[in-house]
Amino acid sequence: MSSLNNKVSHTVALGDGRRASNGMDTFIKRITMEAGKAVLKRFGKDGVHYSKSKHAYDVVTKADLLSEKMIISAILKKYPAHSILSEEEGEINAGSDYRWIIDPIDGTMNFASSVPLFGVMVCLAHRNTVKLSAIYLPVTDELFFAEADKGAYLNGKRIHCSTTKKLDASSGCGFVGSRKRTLNFVKKLLGVIRGEQLFLNSFGCISMNSCYVACGRKDWAVSLYGEIHDFAPTYLILKEAGCTVTNCKGEPWKMGDNEAVAANPPLHLQLLKLTKGV
Secondary structure: OOHHHHHHHHHHHHOOOOOOOOOHHHHHHHHHHHHHHHHHHHOOOOOOOEEOOOOOOOEEOHHHHHHHHHHHHHHHHHOOOOEEEEOOOEEEOOOOOEEEEEEEEEOHHHHHOOOOOOEEEEEEEEOOEEEEEEEEEOOOOEEEEEEOOOEEEEOOEEEOOOOOOOHHHOEEEOOOOOOHHHHHHHHHHHHHOOOOOOEEEOOOOHHHHHHHHHOOOOOEEEEOOOOHHHHHHHHHHHHHOOOEEEOOOOOEOOOOOOOEEEEOHHHHHHHHHHHOOO
């Protein structure tokens, strides 16, 4: 690794009150936005290119591959010794303490169906701790960014999660479907609600679910299924916006947890009563 890479990486890892030096924060914002703008140009033109499994949502478009190529190329050019984990490409340069985690289009089924609800997600982890995260929602031109211990931002302005304290007066996000854990959670949720103001919906992409919770448009998010590229980028933005982010058992979210419960502290405690054991 070059001396420049060592210097930049060391500063990011410190977490002692200093901002990422030498433009690493600017770099992650730039590559995420550039990929998102390229994806937006293909919106309404690209359908499903191929399916990765029998699940209807597990599809790939040519725009996914374009976004991924742009992001990976930029990272390899600037930080050639860093590891990369991307949804379609898999692992590159495994073994570095620094790993970029990429979801080139989150909400691909929406994108392929001409539904304007999708995002591009990139984060940087050091020794399995996320240090920088950027999520770009191209249709609304909204860039969400977080740096560990420095807060979360939307287009440069500090954001915070909601202050709603009662679950039965809240609006939450979570994938609603027929999978067993989801059904169990929804049944528990409906079973404890006494008021008439609870709303549960999903935008069909975890990036939008999470970002809307981070900036207070929604009150909470429960995600019971996913992969590392779904949770690592969203985790830091939610945490830095003031959310408590854990797995379903209430343990602080960590790399490898493919589930997440995120909300302000009072709501989070109420949600954990419903997610434990699902």
